Amino acid sequence: MKVMSELENNNKTRANDYVHNVYEQLKKRNMHETEFLQAAREVLDSLRPVFFKHPEYLDEGILERITEPDRVFTFRVTWEDDAGRVRVNRGFRVQFNNSIGPYKGGIRFHPSVNISIMKFLGFEQIFKNALTGMPIGGGKGGSDFDPKGKSDREIMRFVQSFITELSKYIGPDTDVPAGDIGVGKREIGYMFGQYKRLKSKFDAGVLTGKDPEQGGSLGRKEATGYGLVYFVDEMLKGKGDSFAGKKVVVSGSGNVAIYAMEKAIQLGATVIGCSDSSGYIYDPSGIDLEVVKQLKEYSNKRIKDYTMDHPRAVYKEGCIGIWTIPCDIALPCATQNELDEESAKILLENGVTAVAEGANMPSTEEAVHVFHTGGVLFGPGKAANAGGVAVSAMEMSQNSMRLSWTAEEVDEKLKLVMKNIYTSANEAAINYDYPGNLVVGANIAGFLKVADAMVAHGIH
Template identity: 50%
Template sequence: MPNESNFDEIYDFLSTKFESEKEYLQAVREVLEDIVPIYNANEAYKQADIVRRLCLPERVIYFTVSWVNSEGTVEVNQAWRVQHNGVMGPYKGGLRFHPTVNLSVLKFLAFEQCFKNALTGLPMGGGKGGSDFNPKGRSDRDIMLFCQAFMRELQRHIGANTDIPAGDINVGAREIGYLYGEYRRLNNKFEGVLTGKGLEFGGSYVRTEATGFGLIYFTEAVCDANDTTLEGKRVVVSGAGNVALHAAKKAIQKGATVVTLSNSRGFLFCDEGFSESDIAWAIDAHTTSSNVLTDLESKGSGVWFSDKTPWHVKCDIALPCATQNELHEKDAKALLENGCSMVLEGANMPCSNNAQEVFIDSGITYVPGKASNAGGVALSGLEMSQNAQFSQHEADVLDNELQSIMKSIHARCLEEAKRSAGKDNYINYMKGANIAAFRRIADAMVAQGV
């Protein structure tokens, strides 16, 4: 445990100021428990008040998006951009369009993004943004009109060397295209101000697959560190979006048996494992289908369980890839009872604090998303590099770079985890990831002064 009085002083300061922001405080608490001892042991960090400065966003931009839909009706949405820490490079992080978006969620995501980006070794700071606009069920024209109105406000705060947003939930290639087009028209610049662009206008191969593929490359590294392989492992995946489906695809290619996919309405179970062709079909259909999993069932692949989660299914490895706090204490206990020995996060903070404690106390391998799902932002960093050079690298070259980055992130986490391991020699990847990222950010902050 950290020095209690020091930990309490910092956390109480934050929780008093932001008592209603539960997601943000959850993310901060998880990190503070690991980094406060490192902070206390370093006089330069303490003198510069690094922890308090790192926990607070450098800038939070709030704006209202007033726009006219295709029927001529005025609509009003809220929007934010959290520029959390730019000490290691331009702010970098996605945009999320979802009715649940609020400042607490975006601050937690931006805070996590700083640590994730630091682990990649690429020159990127951390940020996040989005709006409570819900694109589900909207026409393409309405989505375009909203994106254009959103960018008319956001464009004054971003730039290729300032802040480079990407996509996130409900912000895919279509939305990025509309956003980029409006930025280009307003600024008369063709520059790498967004990542996740189409291949025709500065996008990168492998970007769509990167988060899911990167998760599996990290899983392979964990397996190798434990003298085993992914081949033959039974894998439970939650989610049915971009990350989950590409993780499932790559896991199957590596010889694993993927037995579940899920969404907010239930999960699809396939005891013999989904085929690669099943997943390829779902990847093509998931953005247009109202429920791609029940559609898969109707094609003869798996059995649908309504209003259920996949965490009670027997497995060797669990990959939560849906959303924050989707996996709770009772789910963690169910996984352990059914033989799960590894949990790696594909989403941001999908495991609750109590679930994390269950995994760590039991001694199984648990890897936080800031390490295991960093493949997406790593490839975004490579897209930034290509944009700066006005070049486009081949898919196999980028896939090899992605594998190399994920292995290097694993090595950084493992080194710190071993350094802080107790008498039981448990490899705590969460502690390793938090400390490794913190050292990089803190050293940069000290070097640049107050």
């Protein structure tokens, strides 16, 4: 027994040293990429028990390989605005890992886009995609182009220039981009049209997020928000609870937030707050979702205009204040690092029982620690918001088979995917001695699937 104890202790020390050394090397090589390093640290720390139990992964150099993208493309995007002025933006595509399938991940158009954010999102996508059970690898792309205030023609010209360059690196069996912030079915339509023009063939599976009338999947618009709520529902069921009668606060008011609110309301909850980048609204009688949809999906107005239809609702400037609203369930669906330690403490003091991420990494490390130590059910983004990419993979399947599933068929498949993700993350957390910690569980479950494929494919 003493020999085994010493062996175990040596394995644990070796595992800890390995993780530490890999992360230190990452910091040296990517010292200015704060978002990427934050995402990598969270994943690497949670994988320590894996290397303790499976030292063979150390010998294969899996961490060094999985934290380095297969390739990164940066390119100039030149376009002409309506005034005839030449504009220049920067485009990105990070193809991170294709061990279990073609690279898959959205394209984001936003002024904040840079290489650090692209790598953070692409790295997260590896594990998120693996968790879906679909044969898709991890990637991400985008540009610092801001579509706000641009005409349809300006957006079309920019997108055509963007995809002309990106088309060199993508394909149905190579890399399949989708939409993300600033990229909806309009932008995807422009991309597909230009790609088709360049390639002289109809490769419907090269992009997902298309209009259902043009090869897209029904249910894709709702998928991330619905999937988030299905995941939370599984967390609650694990504690013998449900959405019925719960007060819910959702940050954001884009697709993810709107359809998370819709599904939460369908399951018996009352959504009392939502936000946009300017501020937030609090409606204690329950958010009128149709008004929010009218403002955000059809009119492109600000969330403060909600009070024109509902004068009893309260609007306040500054979106971070939304976390001061007492609620049972909080769903951050806006952007990375929007929920900090102070906000997490306020939510905890006000009685929150469950938090799940509809956006990518919206909670800071300190906030996650507050939730875990406070006994709050916490669903990390790579598990909780995987519904969108799951339905994107379903769109790829439909394109390959020249089929179109009904919205009900897609929704049933989505429910099953989210249930399986929760089960996989929960079981991995238990098996590796972190019961209830779905951050660790999701990271381990996703990692094991990818790592085993990397080992099977040999060193490259």
